[in-house]
Amino acid sequence: MSASLKRIIKSGWLGFRRNSGLSLATVFIMVMAISLVTSLFLLQKTSNYLVSSLSEKVDMAVYFGEEPTTDEIDIIQKELKGLPEIKSLQYISKEEALAKFIARHQGEQVIMESLQEVGGNPLLASLNIKAFEATQYANISSFLDSASFKNLISKVDYSEKKPAIDKMFSLTSTISNTGIVLSIILAVVAILIAFNTVRIAIYNSRDEIETMRLVGASNWFIRGPFLVQGMIGGLLAVLITFFAFGIALWFLSPKIDLVIPGLHLSSYFFGSFFMVIVLQLAAGLGLGACASWLAIRKYLKV
Amino acid sequence: MISFRNITKVYQAGAKPIVALSNVCFDIQPQEFVSIVGRSGAGKTTLLKLFLAEEKPTAGSIFFEKKDVHQIKSHLLPNFRRDIGVVFQDYKLLPSKTTYENIAYVLEVMGASDVDIKNDVARVLELVGLSNRAQNFPEELSGGERQRAAIARALVHQPKVILADEPTGNLDPYCTKDIIRLLTKINEMGTTVILATHDQYIINSLVRRVITLEEGKVIRDEERGRFTL
Numbered sequence: 356m357s358a359s360l361k362r363i364i365k366s367g368w369l370g371f372r373r374n375s376g377l378s379l380a381t382v383f384i385m386v387m388a389i390s391l392v393t394s395l396f397l398l399q400k401t402s403n404y405l406v407s408s409l410s411e412k413v414d415m416a417v418y419f420g421e422e423p424t425t426d427e428i429d430i431i432q433k434e435l436k437g438l439p440e441i442k443s444l445q446y447i448s449k450e451e452a453l454a455k456f457i458a459r460h461q462g463e464q465v466i467m468e469s470l471q472e473v474g475g476n477p478l479l480a481s482l483n484i485k486a487f488e489a490t491q492y493a494n495i496s497s498f499l500d501s502a503s504f505k506n507l508i509s510k511v512d513y514s515e516k517k518p519a520i521d522k523m524f525s526l527t528s529t530i531s532n533t534g535i536v537l538s539i540i541l542a543v544v545a546i547l548i549a550f551n552t553v554r555i556a557i558y559n560s561r562d563e564i565e566t567m568r569l570v571g572a573s574n575w576f577i578r579g580p581f582l583v584q585g586m587i588g589g590l591l592a593v594l595i596t597f598f599a600f601g602i603a604l605w606f607l608s609p610k611i612d613l614v615i616p617g618l619h620l621s622s623y624f625f626g627s628f629f630m631v632i633v634l635q636l637a638a639g640l641g642l643g644a645c646a647s648w649l650a651i652r653k654y655l656k657v
Numbered sequence: 658m659i660s661f662r663n664i665t666k667v668y669q670a671g672a673k674p675i676v677a678l679s680n681v682c683f684d685i686q687p688q689e690f691v692s693i694v695g696r697s698g699a700g701k702t703t704l705l706k707l708f709l710a711e712e713k714p715t716a717g718s719i720f721f722e723k724k725d726v727h728q729i730k731s732h733l734l735p736n737f738r739r740d741i742g743v744v745f746q747d748y749k750l751l752p753s754k755t756t757y758e759n760i761a762y763v764l765e766v767m768g769a770s771d772v773d774i775k776n777d778v779a780r781v782l783e784l785v786g787l788s789n790r791a792q793n794f795p796e797e798l799s800g801g802e803r804q805r806a807a808i809a810r811a812l813v814h815q816p817k818v819i820l821a822d823e824p825t826g827n828l829d830p831y832c833t834k835d836i837i838r839l840l841t842k843i844n845e846m847g848t849t850v851i852l853a854t855h856d857q858y859i860i861n862s863l864v865r866r867v868i869t870l871e872e873g874k875v876i877r878d879e880e881r882g883r884f885t886l
Contacts, residue, residue, distance in 0.1 A: 359765075359768060369753070369758075373753045562749070563753075566751060567762075568738075569709060569711070569743055569749075570763050570766070570810065571736070571739035572735060572762075573732075573735045574735075576765075576766050
């Protein structure tokens with residue numbers, strides 16, 4: 356058995372080496388296919404990052420007419436924390452609001468003079484609310500309309516932010532849906548192209564396969580070298596793709612970070628080394644072996 | 658050893674059936690040299706394909722050593738085919754393998770040891786006069802050399818029967834003589850040879866058993882036959 360396996364592997368390797376033109380064409384197509392799968396992996400990361408960073412920017416604020424007492428704040432926070440939609444709450448007192456305002460407009464003389472003219476602290480105490488998802492702000496707003504502490508609320512800025520929130524929601528779901536559809540289409544295209552390339556390669560060998568059958572080769576002895584060839588092609592394609600992506604990301608990542616700060620694609624790529632390799636090997640070896648297996652089946656019928 | 662029993666083969670080409678073989682019956686004994694002759698389309702190749710279980714007969718049976726060839730389970734067919742060596746008109750050498758590797762392939766599929774493969778391949782290369790061409794690829798060989806390589810491949814595992822389907826069809830008269838001399842030598846060493854041909858010169862020079870086919874039927878079966886189409 357081990358002698359046969361050795362012969363099958365050797366025969367597969369010789370076939371790959373001696374049909375170098377066709378082998379390289381197959382490897383090239385597989386590099387394209389694996390690159391697509393790897394790109395989808397990175398695209399998914401990018402779109403997730405974009406969606407989450409956009410969602411992070413959305414919040415709503417509840418402003419209080421009179422500054423609530425510490426007990427009232429505790430009650431309000433306790434009630435709101437009972438809502439499953441709430442991700443975080445941050446109470447900002449009148450003094451904190453003023454300090455932040457001053458810090459933000461430090462160098463703007465007109466604003467600072469206006470503030471002095473108004474006198475005292477014109478800002479309201481508020482509660483910043485972050486939900487887990489942009490769609491949940493409508494529910495929170497409805498809850499506030501009927502909350503026990505409603506009399507303390509001066510205004511909720513949800514209605515002002517609603518168009519922006521809706522737009523954000525529509526944008527995030529568009530990015531997410533487009534990503535999924537694009538992933539599926541590209542993955543199918545990549546698989547079909549790689550599959551057909553291997554099929555053509557085996558179709559070219561159909562006469563050889565017939566001869567092998569007629570001289571008494573078992574199906575495994577015929578199929579084995581083709582599977583090995585497919586897998587060698589897949590492995591080579593994985594190595595090429597991995598290094599190509601590694602080098603490209605190494606150089607491009609700083610530029611990408613300028614456009615999308617905090618994304619760090621290269622760290623993600625190398626940080627997920629194991630997952631990337633598994634993904635690429637699954638794509639490369641799987642494609643090579645499956646395509647060879649299916650393509651050769653037709654010619655092995657006795 | 659080999660029995661063709663009422664073999665009929667009909668191909669369906671559109672609405673009109675084509676009868677390739679009709680009720681063919683004959684036996685072949687061990688170590689015989691039998692030539693099957695007939696014009697193109699007489700059914701010679703079909704007969705060999707049926708014997709190799711490449712195709713199934715429409716009716717009738719073929720027995721090899723008392724086993725019905727077409728009742729052999731598909732996973733056991735390779736074992737059956739290892740008892741037969743085949744020489745094709747178009748050689749059918751594996752283009753990506755050297756002469757040595759083409760011949761060794763048959764022994765490899767049978768699971769022979771590396772040492773046996775080395776010795777046996779060297780022996781048959783010597784027999785067919787191709788020792789100096791062992792490392793050449795088929796495309797680097799002449800027609801005659803390719804056919805000798807194909808014969809070496811058919812012979813290397815010492816099969817019980819050699820089927821040669823128009824083995825000299827693509828060769829000049831000098832190479833034809835060589836190939837026939839080789840097949841005769843193989844037969845004298847104890848291997849049954851079945852030769853399908855329409856070459857008058859070969860048949861008349863062999864003076865062996867000749868089965869003549871015409872329109873799919875056996876019209877003559879002579880012990881020391883001559884070409885009389």
